[in-house]
Amino acid sequence: MKTLINTLVCGLALAASAFSLHAQEAAAPAAAVAEVASEVAAALPEPTLEQRIADLEAYVNNTARTEGVASKISGPGPGHSAWQMVSTALVIFMTLPGLALFYGGLVRRKNILSVFAQCFGIAGLVSILWWAVGYSLSFGAGGNAFVGGLGNAMLSGVDIHATGAGYYWISDMMWCMFQLSFAIITPALIVGAIAERMKFSAVLLFVGIWMFAVYFPFAHMVWSTDGFMAGPLNADAAIKAIDFAGGTVVHMTSGWSALVLCLILGPRIGFGKEKMTPHSMVLCSVGTAMLWVGWYGFNAGSALGADGLAANAFATTTLAAATAGFVWGMAEWVTKGHPSVLGFCSGIVAGLVVITPAAGFVTPTSAVIMGIIAGIVPFVFIAYLKAKLKLDDALDTFGIHGIGGTLGAILTGVFADPAVNSVVEPLKDGLLAAQIKSVIVTIVWSVVATAIIAYIVKAVVGLRPSTEVERQGLDINEHGEEGYAD
Numbered sequence: 001m002k003t004l005i006n007t008l009v010c011g012l013a014l015a016a017s018a019f020s021l022h023a024q025e026a027a028a029p030a031a032a033v034a035e036v037a038s039e040v041a042a043a044l045p046e047p048t049l050e051q052r053i054a055d056l057e058a059y060v061n062n063t064a065r066t067e068g069v070a071s072k073i074s075g076p077g078p079g080h081s082a083w084q085m086v087s088t089a090l091v092i093f094m095t096l097p098g099l100a101l102f103y104g105g106l107v108r109r110k111n112i113l114s115v116f117a118q119c120f121g122i123a124g125l126v127s128i129l130w131w132a133v134g135y136s137l138s139f140g141a142g143g144n145a146f147v148g149g150l151g152n153a154m155l156s157g158v159d160i161h162a163t164g165a166g167y168y169w170i171s172d173m174m175w176c177m178f179q180l181s182f183a184i185i186t187p188a189l190i191v192g193a194i195a196e197r198m199k200f201s202a203v204l205l206f207v208g209i210w211m212f213a214v215y216f217p218f219a220h221m222v223w224s225t226d227g228f229m230a231g232p233l234n235a236d237a238a239i240k241a242i243d244f245a246g247g248t249v250v251h252m253t254s255g256w257s258a259l260v261l262c263l264i265l266g267p268r269i270g271f272g273k274e275k276m277t278p279h280s281m282v283l284c285s286v287g288t289a290m291l292w293v294g295w296y297g298f299n300a301g302s303a304l305g306a307d308g309l310a311a312n313a314f315a316t317t318t319l320a321a322a323t324a325g326f327v328w329g330m331a332e333w334v335t336k337g338h339p340s341v342l343g344f345c346s347g348i349v350a351g352l353v354v355i356t357p358a359a360g361f362v363t364p365t366s367a368v369i370m371g372i373i374a375g376i377v378p379f380v381f382i383a384y385l386k387a388k389l390k391l392d393d394a395l396d397t398f399g400i401h402g403i404g405g406t407l408g409a410i411l412t413g414v415f416a417d418p419a420v421n422s423v424v425e426p427l428k429d430g431l432l433a434a435q436i437k438s439v440i441v442t443i444v445w446s447v448v449a450t451a452i453i454a455y456i457v458k459a460v461v462g463l464r465p466s467t468e469v470e471r472q473g474l475d476i477n478e479h480g481e482e483g484y485a486d
Helices: 002-043 049-061 078-106 109-139 172-194 200-223 247-265 281-303 308-336 341-358 364-389 397-415 422-427 431-460 467-472 474-478
Strands: none
Touching (some): 078 109, 078 281, 109 200, 172 200, 172 247, 200 247, 200 431, 247 341, 247 397, 247 431, 308 341, 341 397
16 A cells, blocks of 8 residues: 555656646746737727627527627626536536445445445545646647647646637636546446455556546547547547547446456455345435436536536436336346346436437437337346356446446437437438447457556556455455444
8 A cells, every 4th residue: 555655646746746847838838828818809899789699699509609809708608607517516426425325335334435435535536637637638739639738737728717628608617627527437437346356555556547548538539629539529530429428438438447357356255155235225226316316417517508408418318217217127027026126226327327428419209218228238238147257247337337338329329310419410421330430449448458457556556455354344454444333
């Protein structure tokens, strides 16, 4: 653990020193640019009454301002920015407490705090990395089709009063924080596959490297204006795929990485021989409900404004989650004789995962169809195939996020409708092929990168605790605490 702490501290210190120098070097040019921008704004003509009304109409419709005039509302729009703040809070709420409770209830009682510690630790580590270089590598200018430049290191140039980095009417800082909330939950999802058998130090070191090798590049490739797979944003994208809220960036990267990591780790001690049932379905159910509520920030928030597109994403998210939860429960009733609460919870999350890349591109009817598929395909994998493969995907991260994310990305190519979102129209021909290509790239990249990182971490700090520690539980041994006082 000391080795890990020293490594992280030294790395952050070096990064801070390097980027401090970078910021100092960039300060003069940045000040000059700001001065020029101020002079340009002063030189712009005053808007006419018609142009001022056009600005208000643009705000209401969440479209571009009038160009070439000194807009009277040049900063963030209050309503759209407010929705973005709420959405960001909802996505953070998904991880803490939502995901922590969902996963925490599914593990044995001796390991519940280890899940919380991993979620809290990941949230802190990722936030620091995002501030230092993560945002810049994901969305900074000056990079290439696979990764951004370093112009926004330590959030340099991210102006609270400016707009346009994310969308027309939201603050650039809120765009940055909204994307941070996605960056936090993505590696936290991996925790579900390796629960109860990976050292805390190994989790942190793995996530720290994984963010650079997987998450930052995919956020850039899919959601940046010069990204390799950013179909709606980059006319020159090699793969013109679409991903509304993170089917590839979030669910596929985490789900497929989780599969590789749990295979390298191996099963828990006693897997297949000892009873490893959830210790509290109450906590799991509460966590599921929190995830569902938080997911509105995830999907409807990705409209980047309080508009009709957000309403569509809200509706499709609701319908897909509800349908998948119901179908999964009914499938259990037919095949096993009873609908379990865990089945409803798993189905709801599967529906949320599958609709994520499509939420702002498909109709409500398509969302119901996708929900039905989400309630069947992951259920079949988890209920039947996982046991045959002897896969200890402890909390079904791969079954739900890997399988579900892949399913959602492909179905987005099938159901995306230009009538819902006009950006689909020029991409419609060949969209399904583009979605499949993006799926292949995501799987190959995530699998290869994760395998390499896992063996690096294994060599540096080791992946698993001792047999004795694993049997006693991670809570008391790694964190010096117990979740429940008997």
